[in-house]
Amino acid sequence: MVNASPPKWADRFLEWYCNPALLEEIQGDAHELYYRAIKSGNRYLANLQFIWNVLRFFRWKNIKRSKRSNTNRSVMMYQNYFTVFRRGFIKQKGYSFLNVLGLAIGIACFLLISFYIRDEFSYDRFHTKADRIYRVHEIFESDGVGERSASLPFPTAEALRNDYEGQVVQAVRFFNFQAPTIAVATTTPDNIKEFNEPRLFFTDSVFFDVFDFDLVKGDKKTALAHTHSIVLTESMAQKYFKGEDAVGKFLRLQGSTNLLVTGILKDVPANAHFQFDFLVSFETLKEFYNGSMPPSWYWNPCWTYLLLKDRHDATTLQAAMPAFVQKYFPEFVRNDITLELFPLTDIHLKSHMDYEIQPNSSLTTIYVFASIALFVLLIACINFVNLSTAQAAKRAKEVGMRKTLGSQKMQLVTQFLFESILLCLLSVAIAVLIVVFALPFFNSFAEKDISPMVLFQPFYLGLLMALPLTVGIVSGAYPAFVLSSFKPITALKSNLSRERGAAFRKVLVVVQFSLSIILLIGTGVAMDQLNMLRKSDAGFAKENVIMIPVLRSPVSTNYEALKTELLRNPNTISVTAIEEVLGAKHQVGNYLIEGLTESKPYPRLNIRHDFLKTFNIPLAAGRDYSEDIVTDDSLALLVNEEFVRQMGWTSNEAAIGKTFGNRSNRKIVGVVKDFNFTSKHQPIRPLVLDLNTNPRAFELFIKYLAVRIKSNDVPATLEWLQEKWKTQIPGWPFEYFFLENNLENLYKNENKLSKITLVFSCLSIFVACLGLFGLSTFTVEQRKKEMSIRKVLGSSDSEIFMLFSKRFFVLILIANILAFPLAYLLMKQWLSSFAYQVSIDFTLFLVAALIAIGIAFVTICYQALHAARSNPAEVLKNE
Template sequence: MFRNYCKIAFRSLMKSKFTSFVNIGGLAISLASFLIILLYLNYELSYDRWDPSLKQVYRVSRQTESNFANNPVPAPLAPLLQEHMKEVEAYTRIIPSGKHEILISVDDRKIYQQNVVMADSGFLQVFPLRLLAGNAATAFNEPASALITKAVSEKLFGKEDPMGKVIKVYNRMAFTVTGVIAEPATPSHINASIILRDPYMAANSGWGNISYISYIRLREPLSPGVLEDKVNRIFYEHRLKTGNESYAAYIKAGHAPSLFTEAVPDIHNFPRLGSSPFKTTMILFLLAGLLLLSGALNSSNLSLVKTLKRSREVGVRKVMGSSRSQILGQFMMEVTIQCGISLLLAMCLCVVMLPLFNQTFGLSLSFSGQLYSYKMILQGGAALLAIILISGLYPAMVFSRRSVVHVMKGNFSMGNTGKRFSHSLIVVQFAVSVFFMVSVLVMAHQMNFMKHRDIGFNPEQVVQIEAMQPTREKNFEQTRAKLLRIPGVQLVSKTTAVPGGDIDTSFSTFNYAGSSRALSSVRVSTDFFATLGIAVLAGRMFSDAHPEDQDNTAIINESAAKSLGVVDPVGTQIRYASCDSVPYQIVGVVKDFQVQGFDSYVRPTLYSISNAHCTYQSGGALLVKVNTASLDKTLAGISALWETIEPGFPLRYSFLDDNFQQVFSSYTRVQYIIHVFTFISVFISVMGLLALTVYMTEQRTREIGIRKVLGASVGGIVALLSKDFLKLVIFSVLIATPVAWYLLERWLRDFAYRAGISWYLFAIAAAGALLIAFATVGLQSLLAARANPVNSLKAE
């Protein structure tokens, strides 16, 4: 019987080629999109799951008064916690380079490498990485030890064994390779290609050093509330306490706990403060689910149409003795085969689409690595089962319920219940399409707003140059003078926080007018604001004509002035709260300028020149404003000069406006995927509506012929056949509009600066849906209306 079911199913597919093509094709496209996003979701959820014990590892961070996360904490904090908390088994402190490239060399071979981590001796005790070579228990015992990945080993040493060999950082600091680390089985929030034991850790372990990100490993997991209470009590008792006031009294007096902890597996997707990429992942997953639902509903509608065409077959089968369960099983088998074919086609589409998805999101996802895992099999199987039930259950019940008497009398209509069901599916499909269209328009509106909004500075004609610390610090003035002698170079400056680049998120507490405020501290040079064309709202810029600017003056931005609660702070004094008795005099207030994109508010910031006060800040880059009239010659001159400034270090530069556009990249990627989803959704809806229109016009062929004989016009018949479908589309617009408005309004909340949702965007989406539906239905109706009535009335 099973063989017979399969044979009938394939015959049915071949008999209705157009309907089968629309059905299987729509399902395959939506299923392929869903599987890729499902793979991406699994990838995101697998962060820091490569070792079960990571649930016992916590990052300790500080929360500023402005509710910003400050991941670096004072260097002695982690050792203090281990000393006074019996629950702490081990700790480690790290400084990751992130995307910043570090020069690594072996003899004459040099590479620039991202993801270099400087750590203390406890790193492998906290993060139990597996070593391909070396002993994890002793690999980090000696100072100046280095762990490298296999990929880095091949870059530096080829096929040679790297163990015991020496690598150099910036041609100066030497480290001995003591281990080769295996890539973690899942992604990690710490991307480590090279891990170096910090040779300066002991000398830099004062409370004033807030450069290290600290992690603690507990013997057993603790609830977040209990752990944070213990951590803050110890920090208060051994660092903040100045008199006899208890911790409870300190908190009761209005002081908020400053430290918070995050379990390592939660850091990437569920950070306590700051933005999370998981929201974007969930948006894509929900949209892919909607797309899959649209494909399944389309399949259900088309399957219902097919049952009506095969009504006489049902009658004959029942007369021949087939039971209702046998007919039901036959139809469900046909639907299962259709969905199975769609799944196979979807897998082929995934092979084609996945490289494009990887390129768009900068990933390296592969079905070969995850498709055969039990999780993907179970999830894919559940999705397929859901599609089969949605696509086939109701049509199969209608198919099996066909009355022999009605069928033999020639009654092949779907009835009021079937018609309502079919129309409901069309409403849902077009509601999904309208939702996608509105989403595209709102996202495009927001992106256009961000791209054209005043960012507060002019990034054009500004070149960012990566430079070594001596070049940025003690040799900066010499380097600046040499660069200014190159034709085309107009201004040269430096900053520790480059707009559009890695942002220094560290905050410091400042005392101002008897109160304390947390401000971001940025070191710049005299011409920084002039280089970027940043406007001064009050006071003046830094100037070489004012020698005191080198050490004792500061400039703040608008947000800082608001944070300090003063209208005109020029001439007032501000100082570091914890470690500096020499105040800054505020000499200017500059306009707020965007450095991170419009999903973040401008941070209240204090700009100064010298590192003589309190904390030492480095990093960042040089900024060179150039004349683009002879850009090639200017860049060639800078490149030639750089060989004398930093011999052996090739010039690395980028244009600031290009870098700043990268801030929008994540939103641009989501916008691109939504465009694709919208096209697929509209295509599926149109194909389903077209197939249903073909069926409806076939059912009303004789009615159309009679109306034409009685004098009905072609336009009148087209309007008659189209109006019911257009009513359904209007109803779908009414359903989709409030849902789209609510969800998109919540999406826009992620932006500190956003455009509103205008009514005309919904009007455009509604008009587009109506136009697409009318074009689809109207074309088929026009063909039916122009048919010769003689052919349709022959049988009469």
């Protein structure tokens, strides 16, 4: 057998060619390869084969080993970074806690407000044809007086569909008798359930062709196609039929009309701009209007939606509206009417018309919330960057030592960025936990139903990944690129912890507290504005006024008897009837007033006798309607003071006797003091109070019974009223609400705004103070040797305290100086959207400044006193 051991030159070749670290490991492999080559018996060929095998096999193995080594080296490097991070986090746990908690709170606040904003912008976007659906508005104004209505006359939908079939695919109307509630009851004699329902609408059979609401049971094509059919939501099916199959059963409408249940809907999503519980086929309305639809082009009670073939057709159709108005609307109003197409997806935030189906939100509120979210997040990020740079400055000597031992600049940059991003990721994780636990409380006061699962949407997943990277890179940029660029000798000799970054941190503190002070001032102004809207004198009595819906009820034939019976209670002050909720809504009527050549639209309320007494509205001139003068309902009129000013009459007394209509015996008999007959978002406008004693007025015009009671023993009075109602109006549900409580809903947006602003302003101050506490702690640590020397040289505790704290108070003072003008300009801009504006109280600025200074004082007081009372001997010995 041939000796398989390679010659000495082969070993020397291996030592020259191979990685020395691998030589011992591969020596046996080399011998094995040589043995395989020598089997041919030719040693010369064996030598060549051996060299070839080394070049092929060992070169590959060496590269592979090298790559594996690089990978292991990278893993070990990041493990080392993580170890350094963990040790630093534990060693500086106070700073680390403040840093992570502050940023986590800021991110959590940002996420919560962004949930709210995204939900607001999501309204009606679940409809697949949303971009092609438009609502048509009717603007009926003359010289700035009239109405901007979200609804149209009955015939408009059909006329638009017929005249513009090239652009309009379908038209859908909604109608509810303009009634606050409609009576619904079961028909089973042994188990009758009766309720007044506020969310019942009549609608066209093509409803499901336009809107995407899920039908659980029934056929979308036929559910509303036939007269006397009704579709209800799952909640209402449970309410009326208790788990039974509601389809095929009957409900009774207004105590007389039986409707067949033909379908069950899923409950309407919360992000739909109109909510409903019942849909009744539009054909059923013919029963209420003598077998046909109302043909009037003046009365406009139908909310009308168009589905266009293409969204670009809206421009063409809008241009055709003036000709459409001239073609169909009555001559006496057509010159004052404009029709407007409004996108479905814009209704919730941008439509502020009269007679909305339900109150909308406001784009201004969204802008304010977005500003708050950005402010709080920015404050938190500034806090994080400030503490990170302060801590990083202490690591200058570490950087110098590492560079002395051979670390490259990119290694240092990578390490600092890695630690900063890791800290941000920890903050994000804590922020998500805060959001999950806080969301139920946030939903409660924001009136939302947002699920934590929204965090798994692509937008938020991307945000939660991008945020720590962005903030981490920004906060880690200073130590990564500045400290790592120092020469080792400079870093080891200089006290960089005080020399570097101090000015930058001061600027950040000023910006941070400026934003917090602006939020505090904004909160104060918002709360003042809300209190003014809610509590300032509206010009009429709204306390202890009970409103009872009576439209299309048996009250129409029994009003006087019911009124007499209710007045028998000593706690009943006065009873009247009115067209709309006073202080919230009105209607419009055309009146030809003396001095005008043609009739004009004016805000109007149909009322009954004792209206002024019930609502305690004083007369400015003339007299009230009198029950002793039977012609008052046809020949007399009451107007307000603004009406007199609009007409240009010299005084309220001059208005008395002015004629209206085309007959000289119809006269204005009284002028009432101005009062806010709509919300205080709008200025007081001219108003006509029109007496309507016709019993049929309860079929269309008179919607509420208003009963003013004494404040003592309200529950007993309500019980007594209910008993008398059942006696006088048997078989009709008794429901009521207090006027004062109802009017609170008009200012829901402002109430929500003030709550959210207050909560997040407090959180922003808290986050800012976390940063200030951290910085003051850092300053104490950096200056403890200096302060100890000062104490040895005779400085008192108070002098040390002032020396330490004055730098922070100077920063807070600068923050106030910057914040005051910015807050004033922002608040003036916000208040300009209100017809009635509270005057900005400059006391709020002083209060905000004192709060900021006070909180800052408390925040740094502990550290300042600790620095002042420290034992110089201990400090200097440790140094």
